[in-house]
Amino acid sequence: MHEQEDLKNAGLKVTLPRVKVLEVFRTADTRHLSAEDVYHRLAGQSADVGLATVYRVLTQLEEAGMLARNTFNAGKAVYELNEGRHHDHLICLGCGRTDEFTDPTIEKRQKAVAESFGYELRDHQMALYGYCPDCAAKRAED
Amino acid sequence: MHEQEDLKNAGLKVTLPRVKVLEVFRTADTRHLSAEDVYHRLAGQSADVGLATVYRVLTQLEEAGMLARNTFNAGKAVYELNEGRHHDHLICLGCGRTDEFTDPTIEKRQKAVAESFGYELRDHQMALYGYCPDCAAKRAED
DNA sequence: TTGGAGTTGAGAATTATTCTCGATGGCTCG
DNA sequence: CGAGCCATCGAGAATAATTCTCAACTCCAA
Known part of the structure; x- marks a missing residue:
């Protein structure tokens, strides 16, 4: 619910895609989501965010420290909310x-x-x- | 020099690409080589092995336990000779x-x-x- | 030496991700 | 509150790493 402030604090402009992507992570059933996962969840709820934008936003949110990126088996990257404590x-x-x-x-x-x-x-x-x-x-x- | 036996022991047919790829690892200046790396080193020495074959052989040698695969930063995979001791x-x-x-x-x-x-x-x-x-x-x- | 199964090479196909570029939308300033 | 600039967006093309397809070729056992 405080996506807006979080984005502002990170020095990122508050835009619909960024808010929506964060929302997806905060309400998802799984902690780990790939770009494709996020894309589909957004498509499923009227919010039409392009795949390229999803990739861009994920990278930005990672750089801002709000998400953490993991590349398990290789192949594809997954992201999760960064709650501070490393694991x-x-x-x-x-x-x-x-x-x-x-x-x-x-x-x-x-x-x-x-x-x-x-x-x-x-x-x-x-x-x-x-x-x-x-x-x-x-x-x-x- | 014993590439042939090693391959045979692994139940793999002794073919030129397989022998050459192993040779590259045994004589390389670096321990870690990507498919592309191996491909170029072979191209540089008359042995014309296709890139697709390099990928196939690397996978086979890994399955046979002769090579170990690592995907560091993500992006691309690198292989190294598997000398038993894990590290x-x-x-x-x-x-x-x-x-x-x-x-x-x-x-x-x-x-x-x-x-x-x-x-x-x-x-x-x-x-x-x-x-x-x-x-x-x-x-x-x- | 010969035949067939296994293997190869070239290029097309796939997958994950990034780039390009014209259109759009936040946000600051007046 | 409205205007305009700059960041951001979407779509599709481009890139990168890897895998697939299939006809041609090679090991190797008989």
Whole structure:
């Protein structure tokens, strides 16, 4: 409901596409949405925002720190609302279910590793792939 | 020099493109090569292997466990010889330099996290991004 | 050496994303 | 409140990475 202020604070002009895209993320059933996903959800609700614009807006919102971009399996990028607290992902190879977690020990070690190589750490990406409880059970049956 | 046996052991027919692609990896100056990279190196040495074939062979060699695929920044995939010992990457945002490392503590924690969610862990990818010593120094000057 | 299954190469097709450009719409100033 | 400028938009073309299609070719076992 406060999309307008958020955009203004980020130094972005308040336009219909930007407000609508944010709205989609705030009301979506899933946390992770691709450009195509967002595009379809908007098309489904009279708001006719072009695909190119969706891509543009996603990039801008990411740069403004309001969204976080992830490229899991490769192929396509997905975005999620950036709520401040960083986290990593656990992804099911069977059904695509995605869980989020943070592990202080891992974060600490990452910093240590980077330091030991003399690097100035800026970012990282980590994803664990496996089978969720349901899919693991299903696979065990065969 | 033992490309032939390696291929045979993997159950792959010994063909010129497969041998050549492996050779490229074994004699390259860099560990990480994209399909395009491999293609150009082959073109540069009379061996005329089509780009589509390079892609096919890379996929096959990966499935056979002889190469490992990584999709760092997204965009394009790179491959490297799979020498058994798993490792993660540290990538310089300035010059693209790539270092490799393994951290038992992180591996252990990853397993623990997956378990705590009831997942059957199969694989993971992790990359740390930052500035290498050289690039960090250059950036500090400004 | 010969035949067939597996493999190749060239180019077309696909997928994800970005660019181009004329039209449109926020927003600042008067 | 209205005018105009500049940022933004939409559509479709363009790009980039990768995969598909299919006729021609090559390994290799017999």
